[in-house]
Amino acid sequence: MPRSQKSIFETYPKTTLVLVVLVIVLLVDGIVGRLLVPTNDHDFRSAHPYYHHGLLPNRTQATHWGPIAYPIATNSLGFRDEEVRSIPLTSDKYRILLMGDSHTEAVGVPFAESFTGRLLTKLDTSRIELLNAAAVSYSPKLYYYKTRYLLEEIGLDVDEIYVFIDISDIQNEYAYQEFEPSTSPIAQVLPQVKSALRNHSFIYYATRRLYLERQREKFYRNISQNLIDRNNTVDLYRTFFSHFNNDVLLNNPQFHTTISEWYSDESLYQRWGKQGIELMTVYMQKLVALCEQHQIPLTITVHPWRTQVKKGEAEDQHTQYWRSFAQENGIGFINLYPIFINELPAEEVIQHHFIADDNHWTASGHQLVANKLSSFLLASAAENGLVSLSDEDAYYHRGIVLREQGKIDSAIASLSRAIEINPDRPDFYYQRGSIKLQQHAFQSAADDFQRVLHIDSTHRKAELSAKLLPAYQIAYETTSLPDEQPTDSLYVERGKAWLVMGRYLRAYDDFDQARQLNIRNKESYYYLGYIKKNMMQSERESVRYFDRAIALDSNYLDAYRQRAEAFRVIGAAERAARDQDQVGRLSPSGN
DSSP, X not given: OOOOOOOHHHHSHHXXXXXXXXXXXHHHHHHHHHHHSOOOTTTTEEEETTTEEEEOSXXXXXEEETTEEEEEEBOTTSOBOSSOOOOOSSOSSEEXXXXXXXXXXXXXXOGGGSHHHHHHHHSOTTTEEEEEOOOTTOOHHHHHXXXXXXXXXXXXXXXXXXXXXXXXXXXXXXXXXXXXXXXXXXHHHHHHXXXXXXXXXXXXXXXXXXXXXXXXXXXXXXXXXXXXXXXXHHHHXXXXXXXXXXXXXXXXXXXHHOGGGTXXXXXXXXXXXXXXXXXXXXXXXXXXXXXXXXXXXXXXXXXXXHHHHHHTOSSOHHXXXXXXXXXXXXXXXXXXXXXXXXXXXXXXXXXXXXXXTSSSBOHHHHHHHHHHHHHHHHHHHHHTTSSOOOHHHHHHHHHHHHHHTTOHHHHHHHHHHHHHHOTTXXXXXXXXXXXXXXXXXXXXXXXXXXXXXXXXXXXXXHHHHHHHHHHHHHHHHTSSHHHHSOOHHHHHHHHHHHHHTXXXXXXXXXXXXXXXXXXXXXXXXXXXXHHHHHTSOOHHHHHHHHHHHHHHOTTOHHHHHHHHHHHHHHTXXXXXXXXXXXXXXXXXXXX
């Protein structure tokens, strides 16, 4: 009788048992994962072996930025888009690529309300394609590697590139210093495998959660010292520092909380800013060379944070550095500071155009950005025969572009031609008046602002510009006088003008100079305290200036009033009450 053939289990009992148990574990793990693994509203974000991180392709879901819920969708290239759609690598359309960080990705707002979405409504999308390749916490190193990946690894057809730079890029350059791109097949597949496990495996989820929680606690323990709140945006920010091995910087709270000061504070600039800018410049130079190699026009844009808006300087070291870089390399440059830093009060701009307690834009902030960028896109498209503009619009947009290029006379001429064609467009006059104001042609600027108000009496920027003209004129006319006739009163007069115009750093310098020239000038101390308290939020420092002003004039009503408010903020209630009593005695109205 022939021997019966043994089963696989009988032949390999241990191996078979292990495989059966493994299959059962995987099945149970998958079932439990579907039931218990919570949805992560940042699941659409993923590591990338070539450019560090990005967005997963063909995803649509709800997400959050802080407390703000908003929808997000990505296309086949992993770019944020209006909807999930396939993007061919080549196209007959004129394709413009936007490369930036969280501002360009447009965190906190739906795609239609982002500046990319709004620009699409202004363009002929049958002939022009706008692709948003941005992602949170990008910086020049990642701009370069992602652009190189798109152009040379997958062969994406691109006709023009806009790169958006801000002050946080310095910090990101430090974080990504040790990152190097990889093209190995394993590295390419690994992010997708991790994403699948993260979403479907309870074992992977639970193990990873324990590990990340330990890392999270270590991160907050090192950097916060009660200076950084724990929330989902900071948790996201933390992940981009996961391989940052410089413990000296990582454990220094100032490195995380003084980003917005690196260009304006000399000590911070020398400590971190200078090297950070050098790192940025290396990769921006590489990006310029890459675009030259592929014959793709490149434009740099810079935009401010809330700190820059409060300082009121539409040109600072940040804008000047990148404007010079663009000029030296023969590429385009757009300064977005002036759309946020202008006649309007800084607090009003921040309230309307920035997310609360955040440096990112609201829908109205994105609208401002879209309005300015549209002039550059439309002017370029018109020159390339991609759009048909009316004569008045063509001259208007060209005037905006010429102004940015520093061709002031040509800009005025172009806007004047637009006005000749249609004398009833208020923004034509307003833009021309703003340029004339910049050129110190005060009466001519006043005429343009009055013409705006005649057409549209609700045009607030024109109204404020008209009111600020005397301050602009004083600041201009006294600019050379202090050097020729250095008196404290001249510095105080010019300081007041700067203050009215919202340029408090220049005002502070003038009041400080007045104080040095005359230590008994009470106004110089009062206004130094005023700026410290109201613009720099340094109430404790402001008190000593108010003290000095009151010592020079014991009846200085405004100094008592400001000092009382400073005392209240720092918790010195009794001293605030005494100052308020003094205000009551000195003020005719009793308050």
